[in-house]
Amino acid sequence: MIDVLYFAWVRERIGLPRERVDTSAATVADLVAELRSREDRYAAAFADLRSLRVALDQQLADFSAPLAGVREVAFFPPMTGG
Amino acid sequence: MIDVLYFAWVRERIGLPRERVDTSAATVADLVAELRSREDRYAAAFADLRSLRVALDQQLADFSAPLAGVREVAFFPPMTGG
Amino acid sequence: MAVRVRVQAEPFDYGAECAGFGAGGRGVGAVVTFLGIVRDDSGQLARMEIEHYPGMTEKAIAAIAEEAHVRWSLAELLVIHRYGPLAPGEAIMMVATAARHRVAAFEAAEFLMDYLKSRAPFWKKEIGADGATWVAATEEDEEALTRW
Amino acid sequence: MAVRVRVQAEPFDYGAECAGFGAGGRGVGAVVTFLGIVRDDSGQLARMEIEHYPGMTEKAIAAIAEEAHVRWSLAELLVIHRYGPLAPGEAIMMVATAARHRVAAFEAAEFLMDYLKSRAPFWKKEIGADGATWVAATEEDEEALTRW
Numbered sequence: 001m002i003d004v005l006y007f008a009w010v011r012e013r014i015g016l017p018r019e020r021v022d023t024s025a026a027t028v029a030d031l032v033a034e035l036r037s038r039e040d041r042y043a044a045a046f047a048d049l050r051s052l053r054v055a056l057d058q059q060l061a062d063f064s065a066p067l068a069g070v071r072e073v074a075f076f077p078p079m080t081g082g
Numbered sequence: 083m084i085d086v087l088y089f090a091w092v093r094e095r096i097g098l099p100r101e102r103v104d105t106s107a108a109t110v111a112d113l114v115a116e117l118r119s120r121e122d123r124y125a126a127a128f129a130d131l132r133s134l135r136v137a138l139d140q141q142l143a144d145f146s147a148p149l150a151g152v153r154e155v156a157f158f159p160p161m162t163g164g
Numbered sequence: 165m166a167v168r169v170r171v172q173a174e175p176f177d178y179g180a181e182c183a184g185f186g187a188g189g190r191g192v193g194a195v196v197t198f199l200g201i202v203r204d205d206s207g208q209l210a211r212m213e214i215e216h217y218p219g220m221t222e223k224a225i226a227a228i229a230e231e232a233h234v235r236w237s238l239a240e241l242l243v244i245h246r247y248g249p250l251a252p253g254e255a256i257m258m259v260a261t262a263a264r265h266r267v268a269a270f271e272a273a274e275f276l277m278d279y280l281k282s283r284a285p286f287w288k289k290e291i292g293a294d295g296a297t298w299v300a301a302t303e304e305d306e307e308a309l310t311r312w
Numbered sequence: 313m314a315v316r317v318r319v320q321a322e323p324f325d326y327g328a329e330c331a332g333f334g335a336g337g338r339g340v341g342a343v344v345t346f347l348g349i350v351r352d353d354s355g356q357l358a359r360m361e362i363e364h365y366p367g368m369t370e371k372a373i374a375a376i377a378e379e380a381h382v383r384w385s386l387a388e389l390l391v392i393h394r395y396g397p398l399a400p401g402e403a404i405m406m407v408a409t410a411a412r413h414r415v416a417a418f419e420a421a422e423f424l425m426d427y428l429k430s431r432a433p434f435w436k437k438e439i440g441a442d443g444a445t446w447v448a449a450t451e452e453d454e455e456a457l458t459r460w
Binding site: 204253264 | 352
Binding site: 059 | 217220224281284285286300
């Protein structure tokens with residue numbers, strides 16, 4: 001089980017801020033493929049990975065990163081702080 | 083007659099902040115030559131023109147600039163504001 | 165004391181934060197402070213809403229601040245960033261740096277701004293007369309990081 | 313109101329000058345403020361004395377400020393520079409810029425600092441235990457101008 005968090009328009013498209021996901025995905029990309037296949041709203045949120053960023057346990061990561069040992073995955077658009 | 087002002091170590095070497103000078107010097111360089119020939123303290127102050135700056139009527143200028151119409155000449159070291 | 169980071173919904177007082185910043189260290193010759201304000205380009209902005217990632221936000225800013233602190237040998241460093249709803253003209257965030265020389269204080273403040281812009285997990289939404297829009301990140305913001 | 317220049321012997325209040333700077337314009341997204349402080353590197357500094365050229369000082373700063381105002385489309389700009397005796401840790405001068413974007417506010421503030429350093433008629437003398445020394449201009453200060 002892994003905590004999956006969504007922010008900004010990713011959260012709005014999927015319709016919830018976080019959920020617990022039962023997955024055996026090896027990498028972030030595998031997890032994305034699983035989520036995409038669930039429902040249209042997930043497919044819409046994950047349509048273009050170039051417009052998404054991912055953090056693993058609150059550290060920025062790549063979509064090819066392994067999920068072993070990770071407790072929290074977050075998906076969000078490019079950040080606009082400052 | 084022209085007002086000649088001295089600042090910082092130029093003022094200290096010459097020993098006064100300003101004086102009126104009766105001169106027919108055509109350029110700043112000519113005026114410097116006149117002043118240098120007056121006394122040792124002037125020669126000391128104007129020994130190295132590369133370490134001096136000049137302003138004509140409160141605008142930075144070159145040593146080759148003409149003095150025609152100028153009322154106020156100021157000599158000083160490179161500025162250290164900020 | 166030397167490095168302070170605050171992530172908060174509440175307003176902050178830029179003047180009060182600037183007052184006395186960097187004071188006390190005899191080796192401090194330069195202080196640079198930056199204030200980001202909600203801009204209303206269209207004249208149609210009702211408010212801005214800033215979402216963030218509690219937990220990661222603090223960690224990300226602390227890491228950026230610590231890098232600046234070491235790299236420019238700062239005597240003092242402050243970052244404040246707000247989240248939640250903000251009206252046009254309100255202060256969004258500030259950074260302040262105190263260093264020996266002006267070049268270090270300026271560079272550190274610009275580095276902090278460039279990294280906070282693209283590497284701290286904040287997202288801005290503009291709510292206007294025509295509805296709501298997420299502010300998009302720009303390529304310039306990403307390119308700004310290559311300077312460092 | 314937009315461009316203000318003050319040359320004075322009296323202290324100024326950096327926090328109070330920063331408070332509200334740039335406020336009121338809906339197009340202002342970024343404020344940068346810089347504070348220069350008397351540094352005591354040796355631990356031997358009794359005081360600094362700043363000499364200036366009354367009349368030319370105000371004109372030179374006004375010209376530099378007006379150039380920055382136009383070049384970076386600043387909404388507001390403030391320069392304060394002191395002269396006379398100053399103790400270690402005291403504020404020497406400040407600049408503040410308000411612009412639409414952060415890059416303009418930073419560049420304008422750095423431009424002002426680079427030009428004030430080498431083109432405004434101030435001279436600094438350090439009075440310490442071993443006597444008095446005029447602060448020398450550096451080649452870096454002159455080279456900084458080539459950036460603009």
